[in-house]
Amino acid sequence: MKILVCISNVPDTTTRIKLSGDQNAIDLSSVQWIINPWDELALTRALELKEASGGSISSVSIIHVGNAGSDATLRKALAIGADDAIRVDAAPTDAYAVAHEIAEAIKDKNYDMILCGIESSDYNGSAMGGMLAEFLNMESVSSVSKLEIEGDELKLNREIAGGFEVVSATAPVVVIVQKGIALEPRIPSMRGIMMARKKPLEVVAATGAEALTEFVHYTPPQPKAACKMIDADNPAELVNLLHNEAKII
Amino acid sequence: MNFDYTEEQLMIKQAARDFARKLEADVIERDRTATYPTAHVKEMAELGFLGMMIDPKYGGGGMDSLSYTLAIEEISKIDSSVAVIMSVHNSLVSYGLEKYGTEEQRQKYLPRMATGEHIGAFLLSEPEAGSDATSQKTLAEDKGDHYVLNGTKNWITSADHSSVYIVIAQTHPEKKHHGINALIVDRHSPGITLGAHEDKMGMRSSDTHSVMFTDVKVPKENRLGEDGFGFAFAMKALEAGRIGIAAQATGIAAGAYERALQYSRERKAFGRLISEHQAIAFKLAEMYLKIENARNLVHKAAWLKDTNKPYSLAGSMAKLYAADIAMEVTTEAVQIHGGYGYVKEYHVERLMREAKLTQIYEGTSEIQKIVISRSLLKHK
Numbered sequence: 001m002k003i004l005v006c007i008s009n010v011p012d013t014t015t016r017i018k019l020s021g022d023q024n025a026i027d028l029s030s031v032q033w034i035i036n037p038w039d040e041l042a043l044t045r046a047l048e049l050k051e052a053s054g055g056s057i058s059s060v061s062i063i064h065v066g067n068a069g070s071d072a073t074l075r076k077a078l079a080i081g082a083d084d085a086i087r088v089d090a091a092p093t094d095a096y097a098v099a100h101e102i103a104e105a106i107k108d109k110n111y112d113m114i115l116c117g118i119e120s121s122d123y124n125g126s127a128m129g130g131m132l133a134e135f136l137n138m139e140s141v142s143s144v145s146k147l148e149i150e151g152d153e154l155k156l157n158r159e160i161a162g163g164f165e166v167v168s169a170t171a172p173v174v175v176i177v178q179k180g181i182a183l184e185p186r187i188p189s190m191r192g193i194m195m196a197r198k199k200p201l202e203v204v205a206a207t208g209a210e211a212l213t214e215f216v217h218y219t220p221p222q223p224k225a226a227c228k229m230i231d232a233d234n235p236a237e238l239v240n241l242l243h244n245e246a247k248i249i
Numbered sequence: 250m251n252f253d254y255t256e257e258q259l260m261i262k263q264a265a266r267d268f269a270r271k272l273e274a275d276v277i278e279r280d281r282t283a284t285y286p287t288a289h290v291k292e293m294a295e296l297g298f299l300g301m302m303i304d305p306k307y308g309g310g311g312m313d314s315l316s317y318t319l320a321i322e323e324i325s326k327i328d329s330s331v332a333v334i335m336s337v338h339n340s341l342v343s344y345g346l347e348k349y350g351t352e353e354q355r356q357k358y359l360p361r362m363a364t365g366e367h368i369g370a371f372l373l374s375e376p377e378a379g380s381d382a383t384s385q386k387t388l389a390e391d392k393g394d395h396y397v398l399n400g401t402k403n404w405i406t407s408a409d410h411s412s413v414y415i416v417i418a419q420t421h422p423e424k425k426h427h428g429i430n431a432l433i434v435d436r437h438s439p440g441i442t443l444g445a446h447e448d449k450m451g452m453r454s455s456d457t458h459s460v461m462f463t464d465v466k467v468p469k470e471n472r473l474g475e476d477g478f479g480f481a482f483a484m485k486a487l488e489a490g491r492i493g494i495a496a497q498a499t500g501i502a503a504g505a506y507e508r509a510l511q512y513s514r515e516r517k518a519f520g521r522l523i524s525e526h527q528a529i530a531f532k533l534a535e536m537y538l539k540i541e542n543a544r545n546l547v548h549k550a551a552w553l554k555d556t557n558k559p560y561s562l563a564g565s566m567a568k569l570y571a572a573d574i575a576m577e578v579t580t581e582a583v584q585i586h587g588g589y590g591y592v593k594e595y596h597v598e599r600l601m602r603e604a605k606l607t608q609i610y611e612g613t614s615e616i617q618k619i620v621i622s623r624s625l626l627k628h629k
């Protein structure tokens with residue numbers, strides 16, 4: 001079995017997001033890039049499955065649509081343990097274009113299982129995995145929080161309201177994963193970091209798939225106000241503040 | 250000249266940072282109870298931090314000293330007890346063995362030091378020989394095919410949790426420091442007993458003991474280098490080790506600074522964030538500048554070592570400066586925290602206690618000034 005994990009390159013989750021002057025783009029100048037957290041967990045689970053498979057899973061590959069600025073993120077995924085990487089050389093403009101590019105790049109590679117994250121932590125589109133399955137004419141299962149392989153069958157837990165459902169599937173399949181799929185992301189070992197340099201990172205030309213969506217405008221959330229603690233024995237102070245400072249009563 | 254980290258160095262720094270985040274959960278409790286970080290050392294071993302500079306042919310990561318200082322700095326921002334275990338193991342014991350050991354000695358020890366199965370300890374200091382390491386009282390009597398060790402070592406980091414000791418001892422007292430040898434000793438050899446765990450001011454989660462040797466037999470083939478090379482060996486190992494301690498001190502300072510910076514953006518006094526009071530903002534500016542200076546000295550020393558140039562002077566300057574500013578910066582970090590800085594929950598009081606040790610071990614600040622001034626004065 002060959003596994004492919006789709007990797008999105010996203011700003012570190014602690015980044016303070018700034019918008020460009022005209023508010024229709026994000027200022028990326030001082031952003032630290034990381035592997036999308038869901039994708040990092042997906043990769044971790046893929047590696048756990050490979051290690052436990054006794055050789056029946058032959059490889060865990062990664063793919064990314066993006067420009068050369070993403071290579072450091074891909075090297076980190078290789079250091080964590082992926083065997084090889086493909087980067088489709090195009091700026092990712094929307095989920096449709098990304099899914100199209102990935103489908104074109106891998107159509108002859110016969111991956112048995114493709115893992116995607118449930119959403120990218122930057123644009124939160126939640127769209128790529130489903131679209132990719134359609135392009136490849138593969139089954140897909142979404143919201144997967146547990147993934148086991150039993151013989152030829154995949155056992156998947158899907159989160160649903162109030163609990164989860166257990167689904168079985170057979171390869172080839174696209175599995176869209178969320179929190180819980182692996183306990184915590186792996187920290188690359190020194191040996192892994194050393195090996196990453198020697199692993200293949202293939203850059204393939206894009207087919208020029210077009211985006212179907214366009215961002216018009218962003219609005220940043222209101223900054224969080226500081227929390228004021230008021231002594232429990234001092235309700236008069238609370239009333240005073242609500243009246244005179246917050247002006248809501 | 251190039252101040253950019255390589256992609257690999259950045260990855261190592263990030264990996265160390267991610268590992269260090271896990272130390273934070275129990276660092277205060279381990280400090281309070283002086284508990285050895287067994288599980289963390291195991292994970293540090295699995296991640297390869299214990300063999301990161303060892304040649305890949307012995308199972309190590311083959312990384313340079315600069316990468317090593319980045320890892321030590323990140324870990325020291327959170328927990329210097331773990332960092333000192335790593336530092337003694339890597340830059341004194343593994344480095345010494347790899348650089349000065351015979352091929353047989355390397356084959357025998359390095360693969361298991363690289364995986365962390367063996368942890369190393371370095372036994373130089375004695376109750377009456379600290380700064381003056383030439384006056385070694387521990388004896389290694391030459392008995393033909395073996396040595397017999399008798400004496401006491403003091404302040405030994407990882408004395409209880411290590412398995413490989415490098416012991417510095419006198420064989421030919423009449424030759425003074427030219428008679429000293431460095432021996433690889435199995436910690437579990439008959440005749441070795443440990444004193445009580447020292448009740449320390451800081452780095453309380455690392456174990457520090459005195460070690461007594463009573464007629465401990467050590468095979469001749471365990472000697473490092475020629476007969477009488479031991480003192481030179483110890484000085485060479487400490488030269489390398491100092492870069493690691495300088496990185497540790499930089500990390501302690503940077504960890505305290507990061508906490509103070511964050512706190513100053515949250516705490517209000519007189520209707521403003523304390524960071525908006527210039528007295529506090531200026532403290533932050535000075536702290537940041539000192540840390541940046543210390544880091545540059547550390548990087549320069551590591552770069553000299555990595556490019557096979559003499560680094561003794563640079564290493565001593567880095568150690569002296571970084572240790573002194575670690576003390577200053579942590580003291581200011583406590584000040585910025587006000588009363589909250591004086592309680593354990595906010596970490597900065599612990600970082601201040603940890604900083605103090607960096608001015609003492611692997612050559613006190615006074616000894617570094619001797620090394621630096623001698624190096625200046627020997628040239629006309």
Ligand SMILES: Cc1cc2nc3c(=O)[nH]c(=O)nc-3n(C[C@H](O)[C@H](O)[C@H](O)COP(=O)(O)OP(=O)(O)OC[C@H]3O[C@@H](n4cnc5c(N)ncnc54)[C@H](O)[C@@H]3O)c2cc1C
Pocket residue numbers: 005006007008009010036038039063064065066091092093094095096098115116117118119120121122123124125126127128129213214215
């Ligand atoms: C105008 C515009 C400009 C943009 N500029 C950039 C930019 O400069 N840099 C940038 O990184 N993003 C940029 N994006 C966002 C980018 O299009 C999305 O991150 C990506 O296309 C996926 O969309 P999504 O948020 O719907 O992903 P989701 O559907 O939320 O992602 C789900 C999963 O799909 C996979 N995935 C997502 N993106 C990729 C990818 N690129 N390669 C491989 N797998 C992927 C991952 O497994 C991820 O967990 C831009 C988007 C727009 C519209």
Ligand SMILES: Cc1cc2nc3c(=O)[nH]c(=O)nc-3n(C[C@H](O)[C@H](O)[C@H](O)COP(=O)(O)OP(=O)(O)OC[C@H]3O[C@@H](n4cnc5c(N)ncnc54)[C@H](O)[C@@H]3O)c2cc1C
Pocket residue numbers: 337370371372373374376377378379380381403404405406407449452457606609610611612613614615616
């Ligand atoms: C927690 C801890 C862990 C340690 N770990 C190890 C270890 O793993 N292995 C090991 O071998 N040692 C270890 N040490 C020992 C450490 O290296 C020594 O404590 C240090 O070298 C100082 O020696 P001393 O304590 O004997 O002080 P002394 O040498 O007695 O110094 C006392 C004071 O006199 C000053 N002084 C001494 N000589 C001069 C001089 N010529 N000019 C000016 N001032 C001078 C010193 O700077 C100091 O201020 C450790 C110590 C501690 C506290």
